[in-house]
Amino acid sequence: MDFQIPYQGYTGKYPTKMQAFYHAIKDSIISGVLPCGTKLPSSRELAALSGVSRGTVNQVYDMLAAEGYVECRVGRGTFVFYDAQQRPGEPKREDRDDYALSPWGGRVMEQEAQLYSAGSVAYNGKAPRTADFHAYATDLQRFPHEEWNRCLHAQARLLYRQEGQADGRGGLPPTEGDQELREQIAQYLRRARGIAARPEQIIVVNGSMQAITLTAQLLVGEGDKVIVESPGFKGIPRAVRTAGGVPVSVPVDGQGIVPADWDSRLLFVTPGRQFPTGVVLSLERRRQLLEWAYDKGAVIVEDDYDSEFRHRGMPLEPLKALDGRERVIHIGSFTKTLLPSVRIGYAVLPPALAAPFAKAKALFEPLPAGLLEQKTLAAFMASGQYERHLRRMKRIYSRKYESLSRRLADSLSERFSWVKSDAGLHIFGWWRGSTQAYERFRSQCADAGVRWSEIRGEDSEGVRIGVYFHFPHLTEEEMEYGVAVMKRLADS
Amino acid sequence: MDFQIPYQGYTGKYPTKMQAFYHAIKDSIISGVLPCGTKLPSSRELAALSGVSRGTVNQVYDMLAAEGYVECRVGRGTFVFYDAQQRPGEPKREDRDDYALSPWGGRVMEQEAQLYSAGSVAYNGKAPRTADFHAYATDLQRFPHEEWNRCLHAQARLLYRQEGQADGRGGLPPTEGDQELREQIAQYLRRARGIAARPEQIIVVNGSMQAITLTAQLLVGEGDKVIVESPGFKGIPRAVRTAGGVPVSVPVDGQGIVPADWDSRLLFVTPGRQFPTGVVLSLERRRQLLEWAYDKGAVIVEDDYDSEFRHRGMPLEPLKALDGRERVIHIGSFTKTLLPSVRIGYAVLPPALAAPFAKAKALFEPLPAGLLEQKTLAAFMASGQYERHLRRMKRIYSRKYESLSRRLADSLSERFSWVKSDAGLHIFGWWRGSTQAYERFRSQCADAGVRWSEIRGEDSEGVRIGVYFHFPHLTEEEMEYGVAVMKRLADS
Incomplete structure (x- = not known):
């Protein structure tokens, strides 16, 4: 045949x-x-x-x-x-x-099948040891399980026994999320990020992707051009395309996205720490983006996915804090600061967009999902434990970041061009060689139990292969093993 | 001025x-x-x-x-x-x-602002006693809190401490939901409802509205006619319109929806117990609907929102169980059988629609929301406690149903034409008088702390006001008070 x-x-x-x-x-x-x-x-x-x-x-x-x-x-x-x-x-x-x-x-x-898939490097399960820089996980050893569980159990008692009857007449939580949590988030954003938002502007979502997709559905019509970063989070063009829009990829340089007079009314951007390269957008460029939005009547979606973890330097103000004219939607998430299975994020919306966003969410969830965990988080924040946990994790992750940066720079700088960053939970580099050489290297490393995440993206020098290494869940020994394997295979 | x-x-x-x-x-x-x-x-x-x-x-x-x-x-x-x-x-x-x-x-x-709002009868909080037939609640006094909390705590320990690390390489739960829960639902549907579905066809959702909206988004294009029941659940035309479609209202009679050769490829229907009238669709009509779908190449969405609670008579097979050609999407929910804040439902899909549905859901939630409660429910079902709870609640709700039916029939049959039903958690009636008289009656009852749900719908006799009374959360005394107030005001 x-x-x-x-x-x-x-x-x-x-x-x-x-x-x-x-x-x-x-x-x-x-x-x-x-x-x-x-x-x-x-x-x-x-x-x-x-x-x-x-x-x-x-x-x-x-x-x-x-x-x-x-x-x-x-x-x-x-x-x-x-x-x-x-x-x-x-x-x-x-x-x-x-x-x-x-x-x-x-x-x-x-669209491609899965957003958080097992990844492009398939691990064959045969290596005696592993270093999985691809896994989407946090340092669970260091999580304050007892304190969290205490909040969980107390909230379960309250919620399950009283719901619908607390006030005798079925007070239901709105699609916007638990009111106490929205207030805690508003306080946290004011204190930690300089964002002045009222709880009514804050809508709790099931992870940041829900906010991205609802925003795209609400603002993107058939054929509308939407500016996205390249490389960038692939969920964004996916949401834009599904809404009928046309994602226009804009390359990033060593200072992040390069502002321009785009013919568009919507921009998705990661100013706090460009995803995945990790560079921080300068204040000057932040101002330029806002000027563009004011000029065009455009909306900027600020995806602030992991700026909580800053290892050195001063944080810059989020776009949302600089925005005097309500053109910015700020999206944040707790999935990287708490437990990955707790899918809680939030969108901070211009007041006039809060109602459309809530109505769009209500179409899928008239009552919020995971309310017990929302209430648990609200109690965890109200007791001060969330910020204590954040401070502790910042120290731990900074040590891991410094250690892995040094190891990668020492051992693999011939193969990768590492991008310096002041923050975040992964380290990014551009592959220096050919695609074939990369594929071989990747596959050999996978056989030895070492894998990472990758992206095909553009920067100002053209289309290239980028790799990034998540480290929060890994021990010193695992990071050491991973880098040693890579060095051995890179040198062979 | x-x-x-x-x-x-x-x-x-x-x-x-x-x-x-x-x-x-x-x-x-x-x-x-x-x-x-x-x-x-x-x-x-x-x-x-x-x-x-x-x-x-x-x-x-x-x-x-x-x-x-x-x-x-x-x-x-x-x-x-x-x-x-x-x-x-x-x-x-x-x-x-x-x-x-x-x-x-x-x-x-x-679309209207809220799906589950405080309702059209606003309760003024001044009455000394209340009977809230509008509240969206279950009988929390009878819920097995201890058993549920035991499952919750055990699952919290497992999930939070091991997630992403159970198998050493970040096994993430798919958007389709917890695998164990999907298996438990498959077993339950086979045993209790005669539906033979593999776990791969079952996608866990955050309440049935998410399934309705995702289905409408997936199957309804601009201008497509979609058949909906009138009266019916108002979330359905809302989802259809938002997707760009045109809901075509079809009246129901004393046996439910009247099959016809509709020019459409999508039907939303509540055969188990028509919402809100409560009538059960005959086997003959079920067969006619399926023939229509086979003939037109149409899809039928069977919204099975509370048929678990059958007070007498034999259950009829769900459309999904009768469907030999995979034209039915069956939607079910645990919100009425467990705790209203636990927003877990499911869609049983034809195999070829499972992937599109999952991809659509992943656009909003690449990882599932409320995973802890999904795992808690899976454990609760696996231990046999879910079906034990259901059996117990069936007895309790049947008693309440009989009691309220009798009271309403005895006291208010001049004002309402009650619709007989064999199942469910509310009692439905058509108002017999004028709109003005209804508004006055409703407002007087609200002042006395008595409210209920209402709908403007068509039946075969034209547009009318329908009312329905939820009773699961009410005590005998509250139901007695509510009916007494209504009778007094109806007679005055």
Whole structure:
């Protein structure tokens, strides 16, 4: 049978045959090598052709069918069901089996599968030791579990026993979030960040992505250009595209985003610490961004994802604190300062946007999710324990940051160009070599139990591979092991 | 100054002057009595004209400004900023101060403010006793708090201390929800509802509204007609309209929705117990709906919001259990069986729609919200305590149901035409008299501390006022008091 898939080229990249096989076929479909309508071999034929088991082929076909890349026609076989020729922005309405997806649904399906996936470096689980710089985690050993649990248990008693009856007539928490938590956040922002916001402007969200997506849905119409950083958090262009907008990537330099007179009314930016490069936007540039927004009547979304952890230097004022004309939406999150499973973030909105944002959120959650944890956090903040915990973690993370920075600079500066930063929970570098050399290096490190996060981005010098190393959850020994492995493989 | 608002007519309806004032102005704006661009009196002038305090007027102006009905032009005064003439479906892009809302955002703003609001009957807090049939609550006295808290504490210990580190490499929970919970739900649905679904088809959501809205976003395009029940849950047309669709209201009769050859590819329906009338859809009609879906290639969303509580008769199989061709999305929720603040629901999807649904959810929540409560519920179900609790609550709620039904039938059958039901947590009736008589009755009852929920809907006899009485959280004494008050006021 005349059927070729470039399976061999994938085996090195993925830990299991099944994954390699899946990606080989999927990429062939997406790239148009296997055009829409192509009949695929039966699982028996393909197993014989490729040397993998028939069970594996069936599993891969099932995955592709579930994702809508292929469809099984009863009694006739399996066919490619994805049109690579189709222009983006014109999603088909009939591409999910025969469920007619809306244009919005079609755009959802065009995005990559997962935001926080197991990552591009698949860890094969065989190395005796590991150093996982990719994991999305905090230092749980140092978390004040007892104090947190005390708040949790007290709040559980109050909430579960009294809810809907505390005032005898069903007082329900609004979609905007627990009132006490909104007040605590307002106080914290005033004290720690210089942001003067009333609790009514603060809406609690289930992690910052909810704030990003709701903002995009509210402000981005079909074809609207939206300015995003490159490299940047990939959730942002995803939210913009799904809303029907067109993300316009703007490169960052050593001082962060370069302000310009963009033809747009919406900008997503990470001034506190550019994601992922870690550079801090200068006050001068902050002022320029605000001038641009005032001039254009634009909105700036300030994604302040981890500026709590500053290792040295003075913090600059957030855009929101500098904004005298209510053009900034400030997004913050507790997922990096507390426990990753506690999905609490917040948006600080211009007063006139608070109601639209709340109505949009209420469409998905008329009553807030995870209210118990919101109340627990409010109590934890009110007792002063949150800021005590932050101060302690700042010291701990600063030590880890200094240690890992030094190790990476000492051992791997030939391979990576490290970007200096004053803050944050990861260290960023640009790969200095070729893509092929990088792929080989990455794969060898993964085999030795060492992995990290990566991004393909532009900076002022063009498209490059960037890597970043999360360290909060790692011990000194793990960081030492990880860097030693990388150095050994880089030198080999 | 020549400025009239019909404030007097509102004072009886609202508990505070401010609220009456707010609604009086807002309704005048919405109805076009105060057209877009009208200059409103200064707060000083309006206070003098109306006899309310200037502070109250300012507060009302602030609320209207925050919601975008009026805008304050610096140095010039307050102006109406809402165009009542504007055709629905053509939302303005410039109507929120000068923040340009997207068409989606514009549609969000066209919806009513809150889904679970304090309700149309405002309770004035002055009555010595109350009977609140409107409150959204369960019988917390009978909830097994100890058992639930034991699960909660055990799960908190496990989750918070091990997360991201249980397997050494940051295994993150998927947006689809806790795996153990999805398995428990699958088992429960098989056992209790006859629905054969694999855990992969089950996606945990933050209450059923999230499932409704994500489904509408995924399947409804601009101008698409979507069949909805009338009367019905008002969240559904809201989600449809926001997605750009056109809800087509279909009246229900004494057996529920009347099947027809609708020109549509999406139907939202409550077969288990029509909301809010409570009638159960016959097997014959269930089959007709499925035939329609097969014929049209349509999707049916089965909103199964409280069929767990069946007081007599045999349960009919859910549409999802009868569906041989994967055209049904089944939505269920734990908010009525557990604690209202625990916002956990689920959608059972056709396999090919599971991935689009998960990707859409991930756009808002790449990691699930309220994971601790998901894990607590999974443990609670796995230990058998959930079904034990359900059995116990069925007995308790059946007794309350029988008692309230009898009281209402005995005392208020002249005013309401009660709809018989075999299941559920509320009792529904149609008002027999005029709208004015109803408004007077409702307002007098509210003054005596008795309120309920209401809906304006169609049934086969035309547009009517429907009322429904939630009882789970009420004691025998409260129900007795409530019905006695209503009877006294109805007879006066």
